[in-house]
Each structure stands twice: as structure tokens, then as C-alpha cells.
Amino acid sequence: MFNLRGARANRDHYLLLLGADPLLRERAVVSALRTYPGPVFGMVESTVVNANRMFDHVLPANPYNAKEALAAVEAIERETGLTPDAVVPVLELNLHVAVAIATRYGLPTLAEESLALARDKHTMKAAFEQAGIPCARHRLFGSLDELQEVVKELTFPVVLKPRDFAGSVGVVKVDGPDGLAAAFDHCRASLLEIAPTYDFADGRYQVEEYITSTHEVSVEVINYEGQRAVLAVTDKAKGGAPYFTETGQLVPSRETGNAALRELALRACEALLIDRGIAHVEVLLNGSEEMKVVEVAARPGGDGIMDLIDRVYGFNPYDLHIAAYRRTIDRLPEIPAELQGVGAIGFLKAPAGAITAIADVPAQDGPEIARYVTSKVGDTSRAATSYLGRNGVIEVFEPGAAQEAAEAVQQRTTELAARRSTELFTVTEN
Structure with missing residues (x-):
């Protein structure tokens, strides 16, 4: 613990920020430290091994377990008298933890009804259907036998996915009945790999009809006590079937000016009763007029999307997200008309196999402004299924570039990420 009794921390409360320590979400910590007039706390299981020194204090607890997290908050209260006066979730898997702690201390938070809708892909789609939000038809299953039965009510191709996660984990397209068994094995094995970390249960899956589309976007919506506004639209670069893994992000999107898209995003948040923070x-779009909502997460977009918005439009979206949980928003903004440039992110991908060397590739003149290698020698590089x-990420920013140049920037970023991957990683195939 740092000196919480100093001038900056001369108060009885702190802001608890959950899920801001992973790569490409650190700007949430910057925002909290800049905008909150007191200590900012984080939470990790091992504060000796994984403490983030940007926080004033890190609570030693599992940030994905509501019972453990609440116990840690209560323990620091007994020790110091400090209590949270805002609990801000940044990751989807911290939402229920934030709700539990905020409810205990009577703080603004996401409604329990909204949490139930937004954290489960089935209840989410049911809410969409009731509200007339276009989405894929779907059915639930818990075993291969159940899948083979319920899929008879749908039309191939279909997509399997876990009900409780994101990041393309377990998502797989199936073209016909013969592929169901292998697809089920992939979906289930993918979930079970991460289940111990996030306390997920086996047997919670859904199958939905495949949506034909030309491109995919994400829309960042700020929600605040009955008001909503679109902050930005992002183009997603995707890998092909059967996994559709995201390979990059681009701001601004070609669909930034699509009024029907923006209205659909607002309606989707309303259908899930999301009333606080960025969602x-x-x-998925087929052309620019046919649209279907895939899903909504009641938290800011990951993969550095907030960072791209910050560079392109000149404001940190986390400022608004935190302000929504502090109840300090005066009015909601709209997408700024003026661009600072075009920003993109591309993901590094080594071939599958054992990583035997990682080269020191020097920085060069050009649009690559940041590079992070997340693998190390001895790691096994896996297939790009999620x-x-x-194996890492590069960030690109071209200042002064116009909207019309955005897709060319994304293409250059994709090519640069592929080239850097080749330059960086030496792999021995298994």
C-alpha cells in the first residue's frame, strides 16, 4: 500500500477499478488517476507477483469472484476505514463483482436485471427478440445429443458458442450435420480451458443460424440514467471461417455516419436495460442497410478500441465510463466531427508450434507507434481460433489522415502485422 493518508488521498473513500490491468486496457487507470480526487484501487489475486504499480493500492482477491472480492473490500475497510464510493468494471467478467460490491455499499451500478440480460447470450437474444432487435435465431444445448436434436429447428450453416464468454472463445461455424461432433468438441474444450479461471460451468452453450455479412462493426455507446449516445464506430478485421477470430480494429469505421446503425445500437442497449457506463x-452488416446485432457487452470495448478513439477523436472514453459510475456526467457527447487522424490495431500471430526465438526488430520510421509481444521463448503458439x-499487437496511427483513407490504413496495418510476425518469431512446428 502506498501512502493513502497523503494530500491527494486525504479523504475516507477510494475508487475501485476492476479489470483495467490487462494489456490495452491500462488507459482506464490513467483516466481514473486523472479524474478521481482520491486513491484509485485495483484488484488481483496475488499482489506480490502481479501488483500494478500505477494503482495507489491493489486489493488481494480474485476479481472474478464476487464473494472473495467483497471480502477484500470489507477487510480494507476494517483495516483503514476506507470504503469505495465508486466501483467501475472494465472487463465483462468483472460486472457481477462490481454489482455485488456496489450494492453492498449503496453505490451506483448496473441494475441486476441488466446484468442478467447482458452476461448470458441466451437471455440477451431473448431480450432482443422481444424488443424487435434483429439477431440470429438460436437454440440452447448442453451436450452433443442435445445439439443434434435442437439444430433440426435451425437452418445450416450454424455457429456454436458458449453462453458465458467473449473473445471468440469456442465460436465455430458448422456447414452441415456431419461437422457437429467436431465442432462441439472444439466449443466445449475451449470453454473448459478457461472455466477454472472464471468459474464457468460446463453445459451452457448455444447454436445460432449463421448470418451472411459483408463486414462487422462495433459501436461504443455511453449509457447514463435513461440517456444514451454513440461515441464511436469501429471496423473489425476478421479471420475467415470457421472461427472468425478478430485480427484488427480500425477507427473511424466506414459506417460512422450510418444513422440507422447508431439507432440500432442505442435500441440494443435499451433492450438490455443498460443504464450505466459504456457498452x-x-x-454484422450485409451492405450498409441490412444489420443484425451479434451481442452487447455492458463494458467498454477491448482490443485497444478505447485507445484508438482517444487518438482519433481526442478524448479518453474511459473518462465518461468512470463518470457514469460516479454520477458526475453533465451531458452526453456525440461523435466529434473533426478527426485527428486514423488509428488501427493489428495482432501479431506466430505460426503454430514452439517459439524458439524472438528477434529484436528495431523501430522504423512509419505509422507503427507501439508494439507489444505477449509471448516468450518456450511458449507454444496455438492456432488462431480466439x-x-x-502473440502480440501493433498500434498504428496516421495523423491527419481522412475518413476516406481509413480502409487503406487498415490494410497497411494488416500487412505490417503479418510482416512483423515473420520478423519477430522463430517457431518449430509441432
Whole structure:
């Protein structure tokens, strides 16, 4: 613990920020330290091994377990008298933890009804259907036998996915009945790999009809006590079937000016009763008029999308997200008309196999402004079936570039990420 009795921390409360320590979400910590007039706390299981020194204090607890997290908050209260006066979730898997702690201390938070809708892909789609939000038809299953039965009510191709996670984990397209068994094995094995970390249960899956689309976007919506506004639209670069892994992000999107898309994103948040903070709305488009909502996360978009918005539009979206949980928003903004440039992110991907060397590739003149290698020598590089298969990330920003140049920037970023991956990683195939 740092000196919480100093001038900056001369008060009885702190802001608890959950899920801001992973790569590409650190700007949430910057925002909290800049905007909150007191200590900012984080939470990790091992504060000796994984403490983030940007926080004033890190509570030693599992940030994905509501019971453990609340116990840690109560323990620091007994020790110091400090209590939270805002609990801000940044990751989807911290939402229920934030709600539990905020409810205990009577703080603004996401409504329990909204949490139930937004954290389960089935209840989410049921809410969409009731509200007339276009989305894929779906059915639930818990075993291969159940899948083979319920899929008879749908039309192939279909997509399998866990009900409780994101990042493309377990998502797989199936073209016909013969592929169901292998697809089920992939979906289930993917979930079970991460289940111990996030306390997920086996047997919670859904199958939905495949949506034909030309492109996918995400829409960042700020929600605040009955008001909503679109902050930005992002183009997503995707890998092909059967996994559709995201390979990059681009701001601004070609669909930034699509009024029907923006209205659909607002309606989707309303259907899920999301009433606080930034929500991340994913939409598939076929052309620019036919649209279907994939899902909505009641938290800011990941993969550095907030950072791209910051560079392109000149404001940190986390400022608004935190202010919504502090109840300090005066009015909601709209998408700024003026761009600072075009920003993109591309993910590094080593070939599958054992990583035997990682080269020191020097920085060069050009649009690459940041590079992070997340693998190390001795790691096994896996197939790109989800975010778990990434080996790093590059960030690109072209200042002064116009909207019309955005897709060319994304293409250059994709090519640069592929080139850097080749330059960086030496792999021995298994």
C-alpha cells in the first residue's frame, strides 16, 4: 500500500477499478488517476507477483469472484476505514463483482436485471427478440445429443458458442450435420480451458443460424440514467471461417455516419436495460442497410478500441465510463466531427508450434507507434481460433489522415502485422 493518508488521498473513500490491468486496457487507470480526487484501487489475486504499480493500492482477491472480492473490500475497510464510493468494471467478467460490491455499499451500478440480460447470450437474444432487435435465431444445448436434436429447428450453416464468454472463445461455424461432433468438441474444450479461471460451468452453450455479412462493426455507446449516445464506430478485421477470430480494429469505421446503425445500437442497449457506463455493441452488416446485432457487452470495448478513439477523436472514453459510475456526467457527447487522424490495431500471430526465438526488430520510421509481444521463448503458439492465439499487437496511427483513407490504413496495418510476425518469431512446428 502506498501512502493513502497523503494530500491527494486525504479523504475516507477510494475508487475501485476492476479489470483495467490487462494489456490495452491500462488507459482506464490513467483516466481514473486523472479524474478521481482520491486513491484509485485495483484488484488481483496475488499482489506480490502481479501488483500494478500505477494503482495507489491493489486489493488481494480474485476479481472474478464476487464473494472473495467483497471480502477484500470489507477487510480494507476494517483495516483503514476506507470504503469505495465508486466501483467501475472494465472487463465483462468483472460486472457481477462490481454489482455485488456496489450494492453492498449503496453505490451506483448496473441494475441486476441488466446484468442478467447482458452476461448470458441466451437471455440477451431473448431480450432482443422481444424488443424487435434483429439477431440470429438460436437454440440452447448442453451436450452433443442435445445439439443434434435442437439444430433440426435451425437452418445450416450454424455457429456454436458458449453462453458465458467473449473473445471468440469456442465460436465455430458448422456447414452441415456431419461437422457437429467436431465442432462441439472444439466449443466445449475451449470453454473448459478457461472455466477454472472464471468459474464457468460446463453445459451452457448455444447454436445460432449463421448470418451472411459483408463486414462487422462495433459501436461504443455511453449509457447514463435513461440517456444514451454513440461515441464511436469501429471496423473489425476478421479471420475467415470457421472461427472468425478478430485480427484488427480500425477507427473511424466506414459506417460512422450510418444513422440507422447508431439507432440500432442505442435500441440494443435499451433492450438490455443498460443504464450505466459504456457498452460495446457488435453488429454484422450485409451492405450498409441490412444489420443484425451479434451481442452487447455492458463494458467498454477491448482490443485497444478505447485507445484508438482517444487518438482519433481526442478524448479518453474511459473518462465518461468512470463518470457514469460516479454520477458526475453533465451531458452526453456525440461523435466529434473533426478527426485527428486514423488509428488501427493489428495482432501479431506466430505460426503454430514452439517459439524458439524472438528477434529484436528495431523501430522504423512509419505509422507503427507501439508494439507489444505477449509471448516468450518456450511458449507454444496455438492456432488462431480466439484471442488466446495472439502473440502480440501493433498500434498504428496516421495523423491527419481522412475518413476516406481509413480502409487503406487498415490494410497497411494488416500487412505490417503479418510482416512483423515473420520478423519477430522463430517457431518449430509441432
